[in-house]
Amino acid sequence: MKKTDFDIEGMETAWCPGCGDHAILSALKASLDNLGLTPGKLVMVSGIGQAAKIPQYFNTNYFNGLHGRALPAAVAIKASNPELTVVAESGDGDMYGEGGNHFIHTIRRNPDITNIVHNNMVYGLTKGQASPTSRRGFVTPVQVSGVMSEPFNPLAVAISLDVSFVARAFIGDQQRTSEIIEAAIKHRGYALVDIFQPCPSFNKQNTYKWFRENTYYLEDSFDSSERLAALGKAFQTDRLPLGIFYRNEKPTFTDNLRIKTPGYRKIVDFKRLNGLISSLAS
Amino acid sequence: MTFSLPKKGPDISIVICGEAGQGIQTLESLLTRTAKLSGYHVFSTKEYMSRVRGGSNSTSIRISPERVYAAVDRIDLLIPLTAASAERIKDRITADTLIIGERKFVSEALSRSSGEFIDIPFTETAKKLGRSIYSNQVVLGLVASLLALDINILKAKLRAEFEDKGSEIVDINIKAAHAGYSLYEGLIKDDKVISEIKKAGEATGDVPEEVKGEIVISGAEAVGLGAIAGGCDFIAAYPMSPSTGVLTFLAKHAEEFGIVAEQCEDEIAGINMAIGAWYAGGRALASTSGGGFALMEEGVSLAAMIESPVVVHIAQRPGPATGLPTRTEQGDLELALYSGHGEFPRIILAPGSAAEAFYLTQKAFNLADRYQCPVFILTDQYLMDTVTNTTPFDTGGLEVERHIVKTEEGYKRYALTDSGLSPRGIPGNGRGLVMVDSDEHDEDGRITEDLSVRTTMVDKRLRRLTLIKEDIVEPTLIGDKDAKTVLVGWGSTLGVVREALTSINSEDILFVHIAQPYPLHQKVLELVEGAGRFLVIEGNATGQLARLIKLETGREADGKILKYNGLQFTVEEVEERIGEVL
Numbered sequence: 001m002k003k004t005d006f007d008i009e010g011m012e013t014a015w016c017p018g019c020g021d022h023a024i025l026s027a028l029k030a031s032l033d034n035l036g037l038t039p040g041k042l043v044m045v046s047g048i049g050q051a052a053k054i055p056q057y058f059n060t061n062y063f064n065g066l067h068g069r070a071l072p073a074a075v076a077i078k079a080s081n082p083e084l085t086v087v088a089e090s091g092d093g094d095m096y097g098e099g100g101n102h103f104i105h106t107i108r109r110n111p112d113i114t115n116i117v118h119n120n121m122v123y124g125l126t127k128g129q130a131s132p133t134s135r136r137g138f139v140t141p142v143q144v145s146g147v148m149s150e151p152f153n154p155l156a157v158a159i160s161l162d163v164s165f166v167a168r169a170f171i172g173d174q175q176r177t178s179e180i181i182e183a184a185i186k187h188r189g190y191a192l193v194d195i196f197q198p199c200p201s202f203n204k205q206n207t208y209k210w211f212r213e214n215t216y217y218l219e220d221s222f223d224s225s226e227r228l229a230a231l232g233k234a235f236q237t238d239r240l241p242l243g244i245f246y247r248n249e250k251p252t253f254t255d256n257l258r259i260k261t262p263g264y265r266k267i268v269d270f271k272r273l274n275g276l277i278s279s280l281a282s
Numbered sequence: 283m284t285f286s287l288p289k290k291g292p293d294i295s296i297v298i299c300g301e302a303g304q305g306i307q308t309l310e311s312l313l314t315r316t317a318k319l320s321g322y323h324v325f326s327t328k329e330y331m332s333r334v335r336g337g338s339n340s341t342s343i344r345i346s347p348e349r350v351y352a353a354v355d356r357i358d359l360l361i362p363l364t365a366a367s368a369e370r371i372k373d374r375i376t377a378d379t380l381i382i383g384e385r386k387f388v389s390e391a392l393s394r395s396s397g398e399f400i401d402i403p404f405t406e407t408a409k410k411l412g413r414s415i416y417s418n419q420v421v422l423g424l425v426a427s428l429l430a431l432d433i434n435i436l437k438a439k440l441r442a443e444f445e446d447k448g449s450e451i452v453d454i455n456i457k458a459a460h461a462g463y464s465l466y467e468g469l470i471k472d473d474k475v476i477s478e479i480k481k482a483g484e485a486t487g488d489v490p491e492e493v494k495g496e497i498v499i500s501g502a503e504a505v506g507l508g509a510i511a512g513g514c515d516f517i518a519a520y521p522m523s524p525s526t527g528v529l530t531f532l533a534k535h536a537e538e539f540g541i542v543a544e545q546c547e548d549e550i551a552g553i554n555m556a557i558g559a560w561y562a563g564g565r566a567l568a569s570t571s572g573g574g575f576a577l578m579e580e581g582v583s584l585a586a587m588i589e590s591p592v593v594v595h596i597a598q599r600p601g602p603a604t605g606l607p608t609r610t611e612q613g614d615l616e617l618a619l620y621s622g623h624g625e626f627p628r629i630i631l632a633p634g635s636a637a638e639a640f641y642l643t644q645k646a647f648n649l650a651d652r653y654q655c656p657v658f659i660l661t662d663q664y665l666m667d668t669v670t671n672t673t674p675f676d677t678g679g680l681e682v683e684r685h686i687v688k689t690e691e692g693y694k695r696y697a698l699t700d701s702g703l704s705p706r707g708i709p710g711n712g713r714g715l716v717m718v719d720s721d722e723h724d725e726d727g728r729i730t731e732d733l734s735v736r737t738t739m740v741d742k743r744l745r746r747l748t749l750i751k752e753d754i755v756e757p758t759l760i761g762d763k764d765a766k767t768v769l770v771g772w773g774s775t776l777g778v779v780r781e782a783l784t785s786i787n788s789e790d791i792l793f794v795h796i797a798q799p800y801p802l803h804q805k806v807l808e809l810v811e812g813a814g815r816f817l818v819i820e821g822n823a824t825g826q827l828a829r830l831i832k833l834e835t836g837r838e839a840d841g842k843i844l845k846y847n848g849l850q851f852t853v854e855e856v857e858e859r860i861g862e863v864l
Binding site: 039040041043045048053055056059060061062063064065066069071072073074075076077078079080081083084101102104105257258259261262263264265266267268269270272273274276277278280281282 | 315319494495496497498499503507510511513515516518535537538539540542544546547548550551552554555556557558559561562563564565566580581584588674675677680682684686708709710711713715716717718719720721727728729
């Protein structure tokens with residue numbers, strides 16, 4: 001693996017051997033490096049869980065906040081300093097479960113941030129319960145008769161909200177995953193990358209082999225500007241498509257608010273404020 | 283018989299009641315501003331139901347040649363716009379009350395309990411001019427005449443209010459006001475009413491110029507202006523009564539002052555956005571009421587752990603749960619005091635007036651930045667919705683004190699220091715990296731389970747309280763410093779106690795008003811410890827401030843004046859209840 005500025009010498013992770021998180025870490029670093037980004041201008045924002053530990057293994061700025069709450073913090077970080085590149089990253093439980101409401105409304109706001117979700121269809125850090133994306137019938141110590149709820153479909157939800165960019169990757173293919181992440185970071189606007197990531201400790205069902213057999217890449221001819229076609233692909237759950245589903249560049253949160261100056265360089269216009277105060281005398 | 287108005291001067295207390303959607307708020311705004319520009323002091327409070335149309339709402343407006351600070355029970359002039367709303371406030375109607383209005387809104391019983399009822403066909407008068415919706419302007423004209431307000435000022439206000447609806451609408455509104463003016467002149471001619479306040483004004487002939495230059499402002503606007511003066515560049519809020527006024531005020535002025543005004547999906551997003559903004563160098567405000575704040579608590583704890591500044595405005599209303607959404611209470615002091623899991627320092631401010639709301643909100647941003655901790659501003663519905671005149675806020679000595687350092691290579695966000703304060707860097711400003719973690723962390727900000735680091739970091743975070751305690755807002759003292767009885771209050775009770783004490787005129791009582799309930803100023807503790815009798819006044823059921831003072835001094839309050847029915851204290855009520863405990 002090529003060395004990058006984001007590496008930490010002699011770093012050890014808290015991830016299990018064989019976990020997809022290791023390869024996601026490498027793929028992300030490679031993408032950032034390819035894009036010529038530097039640690040000083042990047043902020044990694046995460047919530048809680050095994051995936052959310054990823055900033056710990058990065059040489060960069062980070063905001064490791066609360067479970068499910070990475071997105072609101074990420075939106076505000078980008079708005080307070082549009083010069084920063086912001087990547088919000090956590091697992092499926094964090095982003096789609098605890099943070100489900102923020103997921104919906106962040107897509108609507110369209111901040112220029114990248115949202116990477118490690119989707120292993122199971123809870124890791126709490127040891128093996130169902131996640132919002134667990135497939136029906138998946139047996140766990142809590143879902144003892146198997147999962148009965150419909151799995152959350154993040155791509156379909158995102159496309160229905162006219163997301164600016166949405167893709168799915170499988171970390172069994174690190175090269176393609178890195179390329180997809182790169183496209184997402186380069187994209188101006190909110191970009192979701194849902195990454196299939198096997199959990200060898202708690203999900204014996206959705207393994208590397210299973211993902212390989214049940215996924216395929218969208219054809220080269222697939223037109224990612226077609227929203228309905230993208231939605232159709234997102235609805236496919238027998239064989240799961242990979243690649244960039246949909247792209248729709250549109251004004252971002254900061255474009256709409258016309259924010260250019262980072263907050264810390266703003267100067268309060270006391271003259272204007274005095275005017276506003278005295279206007280209340282009339 | 284001629285009814286002289288008011289019976290007990292020098293101010294006149296006017297109540298206009300009706301249902302939601304009748305335009306009472308516009309009426310109030312036009313009346314208070316016209317009165318102020320004519321040289322009167324004004325004080326107006328609202329009581330309204332949690333609905334968009336219908337129900338019973340009332341606005342109590344005091345107009346006075348002398349400064350007024352609080353709400354009164356007394357009604358000198360009642361103008362009912364519906365029958366139900368008049369019935370709802372019947373307990374406040376006495377022989378000193380004059381009711382002017384339409385017969386259909388005034389029951390026999392109501393009319394009997396009042397001093398006088400004069401039947402005036404507001405709606406008919408308005409209908410003659412075009413439509414009954416102009417009746418509010420007829421009312422306005424009548425009251426303006428009664429107070430000898432300058433008709434030209436009223437006309438200008440009406441023009442400004444309605445000009446975007448076209449000149450025809452402006453003209454009818456002005457005609458309606460004129461009609462109201464004439465109606466009142468008719469009453470005087472018929473010897474039905476004598477306006478003492480008008481006579482007093484005419485007799486002295488001098489209009490206090492300094493009042494004309496004062497601003498007319500609500501508590502919500504004062505918090506909003508204070509936030510702007512404090513360098514606030516981000517407000518994250520979910521609409522919730524009675525805090526919404528702050529959000530709408532800042533949203534209205536967002537573009538001109540470079541503020542991001544974001545309506546969040548929920549309060550959890552609100553506080554996490556606010557903390558994210560501070561992390562990246564912004565100065566954010568989260569604003570809500572008790573229920574929304576309950577949702578923010580985990581975020582408060584996050585701010586504490588990552589030593590992030592954050593300012594949270596809590597406009598209190600009665601709880602638990604949804605409670606009385608549009609009424610007032612001081613029930614959330616302990617909620618703020620103990621909010622968030624874990625142990626950490628915090629600061630709680632509680633302004634007592636519009637002016638304090640402005641200056642303390644401004645200060646809140648500097649305090650948060652300096653001490654890197656959550657700062658709460660506790661207001662309530664009464665303070666939010668009260669409109670009063672006050673000296674224009676002086677921004678001369680105000681500064682946006684930013685405590686952000688440019689980072690160097692190897693920067694440690696949580697570098698250990700004697701004071702416990704670590705220089706705060708932000709990402710993208712300097713050569714260092716800024717790493718913050720909600721997990722326990724080391725000096726770099728990286729996650730740790732080293733238990734000795736844990737102890738060191740807890741001590742470091744708590745150490746800042748020593749610094750915070752050196753920088754506490756002084757209490758306001760009203761009365762004789764050597765008085766045997768010390769009455770302590772906080773937040774919005776400032777005005778009502780001030781005014782009540784004027785009429786009690788006792789030398790034996792000192793009022794100590796606390797604008798910073800936490801940490802408490804040493805002076806407060808000393809005054810309580812040295813008091814012959816120690817009393818508290820609070821708008822809650824259990825005496826939360828009394829409990830906090832007991833915790834600090836060991837001293838139990840000798841008496842508590844409490845109220846928790848959803849309404850604010852009134853001057854008469856405080857007079858009476860202080861009298862009872864004295």
